[in-house]
Amino acid sequence: LxxxxxxxxxxxxxxxxxxxxxxxxxxxxxxxxxxxxxxxxxxxxxxxxxxxxxxxxxxxxxxxxxxxxxxxxxxxxxxxxxxxxxxxxxxxxxxxFLFISGMVYPGFSDHLHVIPNFNDWYTGDTQQFYTLYAAIDPHPRVPHAVLFLAVSVDGTKYLVDDLYTDCNAQDLVTAIKVKCRGRIPELILIDPMAYTPDPSTKSCLATDLIDFGLDDPFPIPASKDKARGILRCQQLLAPAETSGKPGVYVTENCTNFRREITRYSWDDWRKHDRNTKGPKLEAVKKDDHFMENFYRLILADPQYIDPVTEDDVRAEYRAQQSVGRSPVTGY
Structure with a gap:
């Protein structure tokens, strides 16, 4: 419309x-x-x-x-x-419509951003023109959320699939590999809390995933700079002035991502505080697993990597992504 x-x-x-x-x-x-x-x-x-x-x-x-x-x-x-x-x-x-006024991403719409599913990123000769990335938001009480992003040779970003499943670490690794459809992600990001060691066993979820086969590449702690991430995502969703096209598209099968982004809203103070405080500058911390993955992927500055030169740049690229970050907090 x-x-x-x-x-x-x-x-x-x-x-x-x-x-x-x-x-x-x-x-x-x-x-x-x-x-x-x-x-x-x-x-x-x-x-x-x-x-x-x-x-x-x-x-x-x-x-x-x-x-x-x-x-x-x-x-x-x-x-x-x-x-x-x-x-x-x-x-x-x-x-x-006025009902989008409290939304974090009011500019998102099916008309502008949602496109049909496509298989160019994982089949035939065309897969070499896409680089795959993934972000994991694990959780002990609710299903794990995984978001997959492909960057084309022209720099356009596509959210090509999502995964929302309640399972153990071994089954999660299997499900992620199925969703990758034979492609090896250039980078796998994970919530920094996954690297928090258990006080008794000294192990953590991230190492469990690595032990069960998520080791090429192994997941690295993602950024937790949500405010900056939201700004970057808003900018990417906005259509360009010259072409009218956004910087990221979402395929139809990303049903969980689409559900969250259309409900992702800013938090408000309680009623008795509204007369004394301005707007609360935080997003509602609920049903935001794919929103967390979204901004973490964008903050990682995903780029198209030529498969011919991938081995030469992979080590340098990953080193740049982790500069200055604590392996525990992600900052």
Whole structure:
């Protein structure tokens, strides 16, 4: 769904203006091609499929924003927008829905970022044009989360698969190798906590994974600089000014990643604190396993590595990734 300038100028016979379903006495308004209200239908018609697989192909959907209003000039619209909070300015000025205002990645959308699954990164002669990376967020109480990223020869990044499974270390290694589809990752990142030794046995999860075969390459502690990582991911998700294309794409089979990113929101203070404190500058620490993997992969600055020169640069590249980091904290 993309804002279309002047969309109501004699392009459509009628326009359905849908209100939020949470509003009491919900209505569907019908406007004519000049924006005049011609009818109002009660909310029992609100479940009519307007877009989706079962939608009428003759029904076109788009965002209509303040600049498409013929009654006010662009200068007046800008003046009006300056009086609203940032989130509402986005809604009125760009046609975005208000419910994304508290999201960490409001710019993510299926329309822009999600692409069909493809096998070029692991089959035939084309696999040499992609370099694979992986990030692991293990957890003792909830399923382990693993995210796989491929970088093409032109530098474009693709999240090509994810893994969300509740299993022991040995089975996790097997599942990761299955997802790699015969490819050897250039780098495997893991939550630094996986390198925290058990006080009694002196062993840790990372070494268990290595012992069970995750040793080519072995996982290294990832960065925990979440604030910087979120900024980098936001920048990567934003479409480029020249091409209009984002810096990262997500394949359809990354269902767990897509579920988390569309629900990943900023945390707020409790109600009794809101009058004395500003916005809480932290993301909600819940259902964020793939979000952790996402920013850790991006902070590692994944690049395409030519297979011909891979042996020459691998040692130097991995050394650069771990410069200045503690093997325990990841900082």
């Amino acid at each position: 993309t804002p279309i300038s002047g969309a109501l100028k004699y392009l459509y016979d009628k326009v359905f203006l849908r209100r939020s379903r949470e509003v009491e006495n919900d209505y569907d308004f019908i406007l004519d091609d000049k924006g005049r209200l011609t009818d109002a239908i009660f909310s029992h018609h609100r479940d009519v499929e307007i877009f989706g697989e079962d939608a009428d192909p003759d029904i076109h959907c788009f965002f209509y924003n303040i600049f498409d209003n013929p009654a006010i000039s662009k200068k007046a619209a800008i003046r009006k927008l300056s009086k609203f909070p940032k989130e509402e300015t986005i809604v009125r000025g760009k046609g975005h």
